Amino acid sequence: MIAFVLGFTGRAGASPAAITPLxxxxETDGRAGTCYAFYYDPPPIRPFIRMAYQAGSRWDRFDFIWPNLEPENDRWDEDVLRAYDDVINDLSARGIENVVGILLWTPDWAATSQLQGAEARSFDERPFGWYAPTVRNARLSQSTFAPSASSSPPQGLYLPWDHPDNHWGDFVYDVVSRYGDRVKYWEMWNEPEWTYFWTGTSTDYAQLLKVGYQASKAACPDCQVLFGGLHYWANPNFYRWVLGTLRNDPSAPANNYYFDVMSVHFYSSVSNTYDKINEIRDGMASLGIVDHPIWLTETGVPVWNDASVDPDPVKYDFAARQSEAAAYVIQSYANALASDVERYFFFRTHDADMGEYFGLIRNEHSLRPAYVAYQVATTYLISPTFVTRDLTGVHRQVTLWGTPRGKVSVLWNESPHTGVYTLPAAMPTARLVDRWGVTRTITPTTWLTGSHVSAAYTLTLPGATANLVSDPGHYFIGGDPLLLIESETNSAPPTSTVHPLPAMTTTLAFTVSWEGRDNESGILGYDVQWRDGAEGTWIDWYHITPHTAGWFVGKSRYTYDFRSRAIDRVGNREAWPHKPQARTTLDFTGTLYFSVTHFFADENR
Structure with a gap:
């Protein structure tokens, strides 16, 4: 929320322990951001922008509040407009050039209902399984979950977007027109499943999204429109209802179903940043809406044991110790990468006047351990070629292959008991990094099996400590994570080729073989593709297979091209060759199919 002068609230406590940042x-890949880094303290200084940038954030996300911008119909507040200009320009000047603007809240003059505030819920009344940040009334020290007129659908919403009485369309068009040269990402409302933000139906929200998309694209064709960040827990089916409405709109397919990015919010429980995100992606696909990236536009966990801001701390469900919150940053970041999340926004940069303490930074500018953990994530978890995720018992491993640092394995323990984890070695040494960014070099244990030498790193993983008060056996953050980094001296990718084939093949089936070489870590596997003649589309045949030959069956009078690329054991991957590496023409008639089972019984095909 835009503020010209901020007065932070909170009780004074003991001085916090000094945290030294990295x-x-x-060097970043531009994936990471934070929310609300722009605050003054004091004007005209915005210290949190610099601190967010130094942590590795390259994005900010904040509200463009309709009632503040347009307090009366067609009367815009020039002071507020200029304040947003200043915020955007100050962010850009300090290196935060990417902004997600959240367009939300209905002004009284445009509201369709004047709802009276309902009684606020306390923490104890939060439904089981629900977790989201609470908006507290500082004077009353209680949560305020009540809907209001500002959460009602605006008048004229079902008119054409550019009709003068469609107030939402008019607002979106005017705001995007003014700021679209600097703000390229616009989120249509926030958490529309939750009546605190939106009291309309899912059909109303589908219309709000459609109108917002049309107005945004008219004002700025290259701007991107985000689905309002999902609260999820308030109604897990809401986004499906909205997408179902849009799917039935005959104009939707030609307009990308009226959104470019699915925006989601998940807090506190590390597993949700993988499991629930994939569930949402599957839900979109089940409705035929694919190829929309998912952004995690809010994630974080409140801390409960910070005596410097709360001298009488009390543990409560889904809140964490400061050390656990630091573990959450690295684990949620790794999970988000594994679930193919395109952007990651930590909520939030500093505590501000929230009723809970989410900040990487305290209001008086001191750092929490989570700040350093964020630096670790944005330093090492960048630009992977591909990402894998494995669960071995209670131990989690997310591996980023082919990063600028090499192969980066993120490891943690989901049980409360200390565990021992064995990781096969790709290189003769590795760097081990903890959540403080402290590094040390380790070597694997080696053993001989016949004539084969094996090597593995043996690691001790601390047990989880973040559990619920209401269910002490439920742990929602793993123990302290470790990063194991294996790097080559020269990170040049391996090379490979498909062996030549005869110009004419006269048998029903034939062998295609390939080979590769790598100067350091060795070959992990091969990707192999084929196509039907020079004009055909390349089709995947094998993916990271360790084998060097396959059995191909084609049909008569067809010409087949083949090509390969190799991946080494730290994830460096060869580029696809532009031209085929082997070609042959068949001179028999038959049916095109593949049979790898008869040749290798290879399941990786």
């Missing part, structure tokens, strides 16, 4: 993060 050096400023300069």
């Amino acid at each position: 050096p400023p993060v300069e």
